[in-house]
Amino acid sequence: MNEIVASITSRGRVLAALRGEPVDRTPVVNPTSVATVELMDLVDAPFPDANREPELMARLAATGYTELGFDTVMPVFSIIQESSAIGCKIQWEQKDNWPTVKMREPIYETPDDIDVPEDLLERPDTRCVLEAIRILRRDLGEDVAIIGKTMGPWSQAYHCFGVEPFLLLSLDDPNQTRLILERFKEATIAFGVAQIEAGADAVTLPDHATGDLVSGEYYKRYLQEMHHEFAERIPGPIILHICGRTVDRMDYIAQTGMAAFHYDSKNEPAESMAIVDGRISLVGNINNPETLFAKGPDEVKEEVWKNLDAGVQMVGPECAIPLQTPIENLRAIPQAVVEWHAAGGRPTTASAN
Amino acid sequence: MDVLGSNWRRVELVPMDPHCGDITVALYRADEGDGPVGLVHSYSARPQVVERLAFLVEAMRVLAGFEVVGGSAAGLVRFPCRTWHALAARRAFLEAAKLDPSEPLTARPLQVPDTRSEQTIRVEPLGGGAYAVRADRVTEDTPSRAPAIAAALAKLAELSVGEAEVVAFPCGHAHDALVALMLKRAQNLRAALREEEMQASRGVLVAPSAQE
Amino acid sequence: MPELTEIANDFIRQEIDEFVERPDERERLIGLFAGAKPALQEIAAALVDGDDDTVDRLTTNALAAGTAALEVMDDGLIAGMAIVGVKFRENFIFVPEVLACARAMKAGMGHIEPILSDSGIEPMGKVVMGTVKGDLHDIGKNLCIMMLRGSGFEVIDLGVDTSPDDFLDAVEEYKPSVVGMSALLTTTMPNMGKTIDAFIDADLRDAVKIMVGGAPVTQEFADDMGADGYGKDAMACVSLAKELIGVETRG
Numbered sequence: 001m002n003e004i005v006a007s008i009t010s011r012g013r014v015l016a017a018l019r020g021e022p023v024d025r026t027p028v029v030n031p032t033s034v035a036t037v038e039l040m041d042l043v044d045a046p047f048p049d050a051n052r053e054p055e056l057m058a059r060l061a062a063t064g065y066t067e068l069g070f071d072t073v074m075p076v077f078s079i080i081q082e083s084s085a086i087g088c089k090i091q092w093e094q095k096d097n098w099p100t101v102k103m104r105e106p107i108y109e110t111p112d113d114i115d116v117p118e119d120l121l122e123r124p125d126t127r128c129v130l131e132a133i134r135i136l137r138r139d140l141g142e143d144v145a146i147i148g149k150t151m152g153p154w155s156q157a158y159h160c161f162g163v164e165p166f167l168l169l170s171l172d173d174p175n176q177t178r179l180i181l182e183r184f185k186e187a188t189i190a191f192g193v194a195q196i197e198a199g200a201d202a203v204t205l206p207d208h209a210t211g212d213l214v215s216g217e218y219y220k221r222y223l224q225e226m227h228h229e230f231a232e233r234i235p236g237p238i239i240l241h242i243c244g245r246t247v248d249r250m251d252y253i254a255q256t257g258m259a260a261f262h263y264d265s266k267n268e269p270a271e272s273m274a275i276v277d278g279r280i281s282l283v284g285n286i287n288n289p290e291t292l293f294a295k296g297p298d299e300v301k302e303e304v305w306k307n308l309d310a311g312v313q314m315v316g317p318e319c320a321i322p323l324q325t326p327i328e329n330l331r332a333i334p335q336a337v338v339e340w341h342a343a344g345g346r347p348t349t350a351s352a353n
Numbered sequence: 354m355d356v357l358g359s360n361w362r363r364v365e366l367v368p369m370d371p372h373c374g375d376i377t378v379a380l381y382r383a384d385e386g387d388g389p390v391g392l393v394h395s396y397s398a399r400p401q402v403v404e405r406l407a408f409l410v411e412a413m414r415v416l417a418g419f420e421v422v423g424g425s426a427a428g429l430v431r432f433p434c435r436t437w438h439a440l441a442a443r444r445a446f447l448e449a450a451k452l453d454p455s456e457p458l459t460a461r462p463l464q465v466p467d468t469r470s471e472q473t474i475r476v477e478p479l480g481g482g483a484y485a486v487r488a489d490r491v492t493e494d495t496p497s498r499a500p501a502i503a504a505a506l507a508k509l510a511e512l513s514v515g516e517a518e519v520v521a522f523p524c525g526h527a528h529d530a531l532v533a534l535m536l537k538r539a540q541n542l543r544a545a546l547r548e549e550e551m552q553a554s555r556g557v558l559v560a561p562s563a564q565e
Numbered sequence: 566m567p568e569l570t571e572i573a574n575d576f577i578r579q580e581i582d583e584f585v586e587r588p589d590e591r592e593r594l595i596g597l598f599a600g601a602k603p604a605l606q607e608i609a610a611a612l613v614d615g616d617d618d619t620v621d622r623l624t625t626n627a628l629a630a631g632t633a634a635l636e637v638m639d640d641g642l643i644a645g646m647a648i649v650g651v652k653f654r655e656n657f658i659f660v661p662e663v664l665a666c667a668r669a670m671k672a673g674m675g676h677i678e679p680i681l682s683d684s685g686i687e688p689m690g691k692v693v694m695g696t697v698k699g700d701l702h703d704i705g706k707n708l709c710i711m712m713l714r715g716s717g718f719e720v721i722d723l724g725v726d727t728s729p730d731d732f733l734d735a736v737e738e739y740k741p742s743v744v745g746m747s748a749l750l751t752t753t754m755p756n757m758g759k760t761i762d763a764f765i766d767a768d769l770r771d772a773v774k775i776m777v778g779g780a781p782v783t784q785e786f787a788d789d790m791g792a793d794g795y796g797k798d799a800m801a802c803v804s805l806a807k808e809l810i811g812v813e814t815r816g
Contacts, residue, residue: 041396046375096556098556289699323368323557328359331356542767
């Protein structure tokens with residue numbers, strides 16, 4: 001368990017946890033979206049506009065801190081910004097659904113097709129994020145941590161080439177695959193750097209080389225070195241996000257020098273902590289579809305406590321939450337953290353009430 | 354507007370209300386001293402919201418037999434039996450939210466024509482929360498739809514099913530309006546469940562590796 | 566009972582020895598390959614290796630040499646896929662490798678299917694296949710469909726994320742003998758049970774036989790859900806479909 005220090009701000013405790021330093025209590029962190037349709041109504045910032053207009057994006061993101069009690073705000077709700085800027089076709093949807101890249105209509109077939117525009121950061125959807133970060137820092141001051149998001153090259157390749165074509169290429173032609181990753185890498189770095197410069201304290205880096213699809217050796221072969229490069233070149237803490245089963249690659253991830261790994265509920269907290277062995281912090285791993293969406297605060301608290309019992313350094317949902325998640329379940333996360341620390345460990349029924 | 358207190362649990366949500374500018378409207382529940390109470394609520398502060406919520410409260414009273422607690426502006430409703438019928442409450446709220454507010458509110462009758470079989474389905478209150486489902490004009494070529502509809506009613510409202518197509522509320526109290534409301538949906542259980550499913554799957558983000 | 570050493574092809578022998586651990590599966594595959602022509606074992610080996618060009622060439626050769634299309638399919642392509650299925654389930658290989666093997670299978674089937682279609686044989690039966698609600702994985706389902714079609718079934722593919730209602734609509738429209746449901750996620754497996762319940766509610770349960778499959782699915786789960794059958798891999802799916810419609814199976 002982290003050493004306990006005197007009370008500090010939300011931002012202070014998040015930065016400390018990312019550096020592996022002592023904190024007053026475990027921070028509640030959302031490397032991915034905690035937007036819900038009810039929060040959209042609360043601040044009148046509905047999707048899809050809240051994904052495209054900086055003021056709405058910032059207003060909705062702020063509710064994570066002001067209404068839910070998290071220690072972070074994260075304005076990049078979806079994963080389409082770079083792909084939209086590059087020219088992928090986007091399905092924007094309505095208030096109650098996520099914008100997605102139309103991966104069945106990929107825009108690239110070979111590495112030579114890749115054309116990351118020089119004005120990537122000036123395109124509407126990337127510029128929106130940078131502006132939203134500035135608004136959040138202006139409006140919320142220095143007390144809360146702002147997390148940005150920049151998509152990794154593996155995920156960008158899925159978006160631009162299609163998932164199955166890219167996976168087949170990764171087997172048929174490793175050299176072409178590496179070339180594709182190299183060409184997308186600069187977009188990852190540029191967008192990450194810009195967000196830190198705009199005021200973000202850290203960036204989430206989703207790169208979906210998930211165990212549900214590819215082996216741990218694939219991660220090592222194609223991404224580990226590149227992720228190490230990201231840790232060197234992006235001037236702020238990076239939280240790597242990979243969905244699905246990932247225990248077989250956590251050892252490799254722990255060697256990259258990134259600050260934290262955002263892991264999902266398919267992996268056990270204690271086992272995950274044992275594998276990373278203090279070389280990287282963990283963030284997670286409360287289940288979304290079964291617990292946060294479908295169950296109640298008591299079940300949420302149980303998953304929070306399981307993470308705290310294992311010594312996980314930052315607690316939060318495992319991934320972007322379903323948009324219909326009840327607010328009371330999200331508020332239960334920081335409540336559970338406070339109860340755990342107040343009880344000096346897992347609360348009994350009496351100490352939790 | 355403040356977020357609701359931690360004593361409230363959300364029971365059902367309409368994420369985009371087509372009758373009120375796509376606002377969210379929700380039914381919450383809390384357990385008070387004299388029994389469970391529901392709250393019809395929206396986080397939207399748009400001007401039309403107050404009127405819309407008042408309509409939903411009134412619709413739940415007229416259509417499903419809820420009691421209104423403290424005036425319609427408070428948004429509070431409860432079952433007259435002072436217990437909570439979870440699935441029925443969700444169903445009643447969803448049905449109320451579908452209604453066109455410009456149409457007058459009228460309670461449904463305890464009988465419906467069944468177009469599939471050309472029978473008339475009647476539900477007879479037997480007292481003590483029990484109801485018998487009957488079908489008229491049953492022929493050799495068109496067997497009675499009453500058993501299927503009784504089973505569907507039981508599924509929609511968590512009722513027990515006894516002999517001879519008798520269904521019953523576990524609380525032992527009459528809920529005529531609620532049964533009448535469910536009756537139409539019971540004629541096409543598939544459509545009712547399909548609607549619930551589609552609703553629940555909206556807004557779930559999947560990783561690019563798992564998207565269609 | 567045939568022995569591993571009776572399998573002529575070195576690669577196939579090594580694959581079974583190294584990757585097929587369950588005794589019943591080992592016995593089945595050894596029996597199958599021990600009795601298969603060497604040329605067809607070569608096809609299976611190339612398929613397991615994900616080499617679509619070689620599968621294409623060897624399939625053409627086998628057919629030209631007079632081997633029956635059904636035998637080439639069963640003992641070359643489907644048998645090879647059985648090994649792939651085991652390796653994938655046990656996490657020896659992952660999706661990229663399976664995609665390559667599926668591509669090789671498709672290359673072989675490109676020569677087989679026209680022959681089977683032209684043979685004038687009536688479809689053995691009609692099957693509706695889909696991946697259940699909430700699940701977007703379809704490789705396993707697509708392999709099963711390929712093999713079912715190759716075996717003479719007419720297959721209606723409902724795709725992924727198939728709701729109970731979609732299955733019901735399809736049964737009412739196409740009147741199949743069998744419905745096949747696939748799930749690759751433990752979180753979506755319960756939707757198999759929900760679909761079966763929906764069939765009961767709609768009074769259509771007796772109208773079809775329902776089979777289930779997918780990496781996390783087990784016989785026990787299938788029995789609990791009320792399915793009529795469980796197929797552990799694409800090859801078993803074909804035997805099961807035949808069994809469910811009352812056709813005698815080879816071997």
